[in-house]
Amino acid sequence: MEANWLQFLYAVSVSSAIAIRAYRRKSLNLSGAILGFLVMSIHIAVNYRFGAMLLVFFFTSSKLTKVGEEKKRRVDADFKEGGQRNWIQVLSNSGIASVLVLIVWKLIGSQDKCLDSKESPLVTSLIGGIIGHYSCCNGDTWSSELGILSDAQPRLITTLKPVRRGTNGGVTKAGLLAAAAAGFFVGLTFVLLGFVTTTCSYDVVLKQLWVIPLSTLAGLGGSVIDSLLGATLQFSGFCSVRNKVVGKPGPTVKKISGLDILDNNAVNLVSILLTTLLTSIACLYVF
Structure with missing residues (x-):
């Protein structure tokens, strides 16, 4: 019980420090900082590895958002200084x-478990879903933030025709490689920290290494799903007044691709949900 309280206090302390720092650096606005604090606290308090995956995603995405800001400002119609996520x-x-994370906490508390379907298929699938979730989030962010800086001409993922930078569903080789690398780092974080926080049999421990290729595929796959949704269900058009690609139709906007059904947040949510589900199922078979 004492250990749980110490973990809770540690979670609150770390989360509050990170949220305040992110707000001051404009990575999050006030509403984003408050919700971010709550989310981080829950993850770290339940399981250090869950918190670590979240923080890998948050820190790397915040850092990459600020890379090449001048170029992104010229291309991105919704550019915000520092990212300023709400x-x-x-x-x-x-x-x-x-x-x-909360379901895992309800089932096993703050214990850290290896992925092992023989011991608990439900817990294994839930943890696998969390890994897939942050691999997808990280993959999409790395792909977007680094892909837009590539000198290569983006191509629409559905037709492979060249499109303007900033077009939803436009992909580059650099962006896809970045997505895979992002998933790799999430999986690597989970596995390495698990060597310290878990106690499992030797054969089960070795099997945990499969998390790394799975998370790499989840990062790449999540980015591809996001791009497919962006190319088909998210509007992209070129505004002759702003001289930028925009996400809403208008009298001065010439359509490039997509239907005006989903916005960027909805596309992210659907791609995350699908990747989470697919990774969860994959973990049941692999582990």
């Missing part, structure tokens, strides 16, 4: 995982 963006990028 509560809606925080929720779309952590809401599903937070629910899974």
Whole structure:
């Protein structure tokens, strides 16, 4: 009981420090910082590895958002200094995982378990879903933030025709490689920390290494799903007045691709949900 309280206090302390720092650096606005604090506290208090995956996603995405800001300002119609994610963006990028984390807490408390379907298929699938969730989030962010800086001409994922930078569903080789690398780092974080926080048999421990290729595929797959949704269900058009690609139709906007059905947050949410589900199922078979 004492250990749980110490973990809770540690979670609150770390989360509050990170949220305040992120707000001051404009990575989060006030609503995003408040919700981010709650989400981080829940993850770290329940399981250090859940918190670590969230923090890998948050820190790397915040850092990459600020890389090449001048170029992104010229291309991105919705550019915000430092990123300034709000509560809606925080929720779309952590809401599903937070629910899974709370279910895991309800089932096994703050114990850290190896992925092992023989011991508990439900817990294995839930943890696998959390891994897939943050691999997808990280993959989409790395792909977007680094892909837009690539000198290569983006191509629409559905037709492979060249499109303007900033077009939803436009992909580059650099962006896809970045997505895979992002998933790899989430999986690597989970596995390495698990060597310290778990006690499992030797054969089960070795099997945990499969998390790394799975998370790599989840990062790449999540980015591909996001791009497919963006190319088909999210509007992209070129505004002759702003001289930028925009996400809403208008009298000065010439359509490039997509239907005006989903916005960026909805696309992120659907791609995360699908990747979470697929990774969860994959973990049942692999582990």
